[in-house]
Amino acid sequence: MSTSVSSTKARILEVAAELVANSPDGDVSTRAVCEAAGVGAPALYRHFGDKEGLLSAVVDHGYERYLTTKRSRRPGTDPIQDLRDGWDTHTDFALRNPNLYRLMNSPAMRTPPAAALESHRILTADLRRAAEQGKLRLAPELAAQMIMSANVGVSLMLVSRPTTFTDETLSRRIRDAVHAVVFTPEAMGPETTSADDGETGAEDEEAGAEEVLPATATHLAALLRRTPRPDFTPGESALLGEWLDRLSNTTPE
Numbered sequence: 060m061s062t063s064v065s066s067t068k069a070r071i072l073e074v075a076a077e078l079v080a081n082s083p084d085g086d087v088s089t090r091a092v093c094e095a096a097g098v099g100a101p102a103l104y105r106h107f108g109d110k111e112g113l114l115s116a117v118v119d120h121g122y123e124r125y126l127t128t129k130r131s132r133r134p135g136t137d138p139i140q141d142l143r144d145g146w147d148t149h150t151d152f153a154l155r156n157p158n159l160y161r162l163m164n165s166p167a168m169r170t171p172p173a174a175a176l177e178s179h180r181i182l183t184a185d186l187r188r189a190a191e192q193g194k195l196r197l198a199p200e201l202a203a204q205m206i207m208s209a210n211v212g213v214s215l216m217l218v219s220r221p222t223t224f225t226d227e228t229l230s231r232r233i234r235d236a237v238h239a240v241v242f243t244p245e246a247m248g249p250e251t252t253s254a255d256d257g258e259t260g261a262e263d264e265e266a267g268a269e270e271v272l273p274a275t276a277t278h279l280a281a282l283l284r285r286t287p288r289p290d291f292t293p294g295e296s297a298l299l300g301e302w303l304d305r306l307s308n309t310t311p312e
Contacts, residue, residue, distance in 0.1 A: 068106045071096045076117050076159075085158035089113065115172050118163045122174035125152045129181050138188040139246050143234065145182065146210050150230045153214035160218055164211055179207055186241075190281035194246035196274045198307035199281070202241045209237045243274050276306035 074096040078087040089110050093100055107113040128148070135141050153160040163172055186199035186206075195202060213233045216224045226232075239247055280303035287296060 067098060067102060071098060071103055071106060071113070072116055072120055075113055076120055079114075079117055079158050079162060080156070082158060085161050087114075111167075111169065114162060115168060115170060118159060118168075118172040119174045121156060121159045122152075122163065122172065122178075126174055126177060126181075129178070134185070134188065138185050138192065139194060139238070139242060142182075142185050142189070142206070142238070145185065146206070146234045147230070149178075149210050150214050150217070153218050157218035160214060164215060179203060182207060187281055187284075189242065189246070190277050191285055192246075193274070193278040194242050195277045195281075196241060196243055198277055198304050201308050205241060206237055209233055273307050276303045279303055280307060 071092060075087060075092045078091060078095060079085060089100060089103055092113065093103055096103075103113065107116055125148070129145070132141075162168070163175060183199055183203040186195060186202045189195045190199050213224075213230050217230065280300060283296070283300065283303070291299065
């Protein structure tokens with residue numbers, strides 16, 4: 060790609076990003092972008108295909124700054140703290156870039172932006188580390204869907220309805236509630252474990268076993284994926300992995 064072509068594409072992208080950020084409703088027209096960038100419509104369509112392609116590029120361009128901090132972050136010894144920090148930085152990004160964030164999660168975007176998919180992969184990788192340490196109650200993939208859904212949901216409410224969702228602690232409260240469901244009580248700290256030191260009945264013991272089983276299966280599945288056993292054939296490993304995944308995602312009755 061020649062320097063002039065590259066600079067034209069970059070100029071269109073920068074102008075579109077600025078217009079999106081300053082738009083009252085987060086929407087822009089291709090005509091406005093072309094006029095502000097000083098280019099004709101053919102140039103815009105040649106570089107981005109259509110309006111959706113342009114807006115998808117705007118999302119990736121803006122979200123790239125957020126992902127740069129995630130990519131450069133060295134994993135800590137405690138994946139739970141890394142995941143707490145990841146939730147908080149996600150919400151902070153949404154609050155600082157409301158139009159861009161709404162655009163990124165708009166149903167009108169038929170193709171998920173690459174940046175959003177990479178963010179989900181980073182989240183899943185952190186959850187796999189938690190599973191390897193025996194701190195996860197369910198499979199990392201399902202846990203990632205739960206956390207991302209809740210994080211995106213509360214962030215969208217905060218940027219879309221700020222006059223209704225005014226509690227500054229809301230994001231943290233929802234984060235802790237979701238994490239309490241996803242992580243084991245031991246991983247969340249002593250305050251989340253039962254304060255009852257008395258005797259428990261048979262029903263309580265059975266309920267405890269129901270809760271321990273998914274966490275144990277998740278831990279074992281993560282360890283086997285990290286260090287495959289030579290004792291098993293590929294088919295046996297795949298079957299065992301499928302069984303463990305089913306147990307990991309079992310909902311206690």
